[in-house]
Amino acid sequence: MNSVKRDHPHVPELMGGLLLRVRAAFGDEDWDGLRQSHFRLLTSVPDQGIAITELAERLSMTKQGCGQFVAALADSGYLHVDIDTADRRVRVVRRTAAGTRMVQRVDARVGALEEQWAAEVGPRRYATFRRVLAEIAYPDDRE
Amino acid sequence: MNSVKRDHPHVPELMGGLLLRVRAAFGDEDWDGLRQSHFRLLTSVPDQGIAITELAERLSMTKQGCGQFVAALADSGYLHVDIDTADRRVRVVRRTAAGTRMVQRVDARVGALEEQWAAEVGPRRYATFRRVLAEIAYPDDRE
DNA sequence: TATTGTTATACTCTATAACTATA
DNA sequence: TATAGTTATAGAGTATAACAATA
Numbered sequence: 417m418n419s420v421k422r423d424h425p426h427v428p429e430l431m432g433g434l435l436l437r438v439r440a441a442f443g444d445e446d447w448d449g450l451r452q453s454h455f456r457l458l459t460s461v462p463d464q465g466i467a468i469t470e471l472a473e474r475l476s477m478t479k480q481g482c483g484q485f486v487a488a489l490a491d492s493g494y495l496h497v498d499i500d501t502a503d504r505r506v507r508v509v510r511r512t513a514a515g516t517r518m519v520q521r522v523d524a525r526v527g528a529l530e531e532q533w534a535a536e537v538g539p540r541r542y543a544t545f546r547r548v549l550a551e552i553a554y555p556d557d558r559e
Numbered sequence: 560m561n562s563v564k565r566d567h568p569h570v571p572e573l574m575g576g577l578l579l580r581v582r583a584a585f586g587d588e589d590w591d592g593l594r595q596s597h598f599r600l601l602t603s604v605p606d607q608g609i610a611i612t613e614l615a616e617r618l619s620m621t622k623q624g625c626g627q628f629v630a631a632l633a634d635s636g637y638l639h640v641d642i643d644t645a646d647r648r649v650r651v652v653r654r655t656a657a658g659t660r661m662v663q664r665v666d667a668r669v670g671a672l673e674e675q676w677a678a679e680v681g682p683r684r685y686a687t688f689r690r691v692l693a694e695i696a697y698p699d700d701r702e
Numbered sequence: 703t704a705t706t707g708t709t710a711t712a713c714t715c716t717a718t719a720a721c722t723a724t725a
Numbered sequence: 726t727a728t729a730g731t732t733a734t735a736g737a738g739t740a741t742a743a744c745a746a747t748a
Contacts, residue, residue: 418606418654418655418656418659419606419659420602420606420654420659420662420663420666422666424689424693425693426602426666426669426673427577427669427673427676427689427692428578428581428595428669429599429602430689430692430693430696430697431574431577431578431692431696432599433696433697434570434574434692434695434696435571435574436619437695437696438571451737452571453737453738456572456575459563459569459572463561463562463563467706467707468706468707469705469706469707476579477738477739477740478739478740478741479706479707479708480707480708480709480739480740480741481738481739481740482707483707483708484708484738485738487708500706503705503706503747503748504706504746504747504748505705505706505707505746505747505748506705506706506707506747507706507707511561511563512561513561516561516562516563519563520563523563523565523569526569526570526571530569530570533570533695536694536695536698537691537694537695541687541690541691542691544684544687544688544691545687545688545691545692545695546567546570546573547684548680548684548685548687548688549570549573549574549577549688549692550567550568550573551679551680552577552580552676552679552680552688553573553574553576553577553580554573554576555679594714596714596715610729610730611729611730612728612729612730620715620716620717621716621717621718622729622730622731623716623717623718623730623731623732624715624716624717625730626729626730626731627715627731630731643729646724646725646728646729647723647724647725647729648723648724648725648728648729648730649724649728649729649730650729650730
């Protein structure tokens with residue numbers, strides 16, 4: 417029989433829908449030309465700085481792609497890049513003060529979104545959602 | 560102070576991680592050259608067929624992009640396209656038998672993944688996760 | 703020799719504009 | 726005139742290969 421019966425949409429499909437909702441929330445506002453991809457990288461730079469190769473690994477992207485984003489964010493003044501004095505092959509990426517302010521602004525915006533979601537479904541259920549998501553997304557992170 | 564303190568990763572970040580896990584699960588196997596984007600479209604074609612413009616709206620994509628994917632999936636033999644006899648501007652997209660088999664195979668693979676996740680975090684917690692995700696992804700769908 | 707990072711290149715996905723064919 | 730769909734084009738994001746600089 418050439419038909420399909422599914423009782424509910426798949427989780428990947430639902431996540432796609434939620435990511436569209438996030439994008440819509442950000443799309444209304446002015447973010448100085450930065451996009452989600454930039455935020456993802458910018459918010460992953462630790463306070464003490466990080467090498468490009470290690471940053472790429474954390475983000476599951478190639479060092480080539482990572483290097484391109486770092487260069488763009490450095491041009492925009494949100495990151496700066498130094499040569500590591502101990503190993504001059506390594507470039508140490510750090511946030512500028514503007515980069516830190518931007519991260520804080522993104523954190524606040526996403527935090528507000530999540531508070532809204534928590535209000536929609538109830539804080540307890542939202543907390544469970546969030547914890548389960550973290551566990552299945554990164555199953556190796558035992559706490 | 561040029562530092563950032565966050566108590567936990569953001570939900571969009573976690574969803575990105577989980578989608579990478581899904582991609583990795585599919586990446587190991589042979590799917591006849593089809594990718595997630597093809598599955599998303601193929602699984603959204605209802606049994607009775609659908610016009611390209613309406614399919615595009617459902618998927619929140621442009622009719623141009625939708626038309627390209629439909630053409631590719633028709634070339635591969637998973638969809639076929641008829642001219643609507645009532646309105647000859649309209650193309651009606653339907654799954655072929657091979658298309659239906661592929662949807663069933665994808666459904667089974669995603670279902671197995673979700674069962675694995677449910678086993679990892681417990682079926683009750685997973686059910687809550689899934690229900691909350693559906694509610695915040697599509698808040699207008701009152702049941 | 704191995705590793706860090708860059709340059710060059712290509713492919714996927716998405717978006718817009720201009721067009722056609724039907725209504 | 727309005728709508729369904731296509732063609733053309735460009736940009737964002739990601740991946741691989743080849744390379745340069747340093748260890």
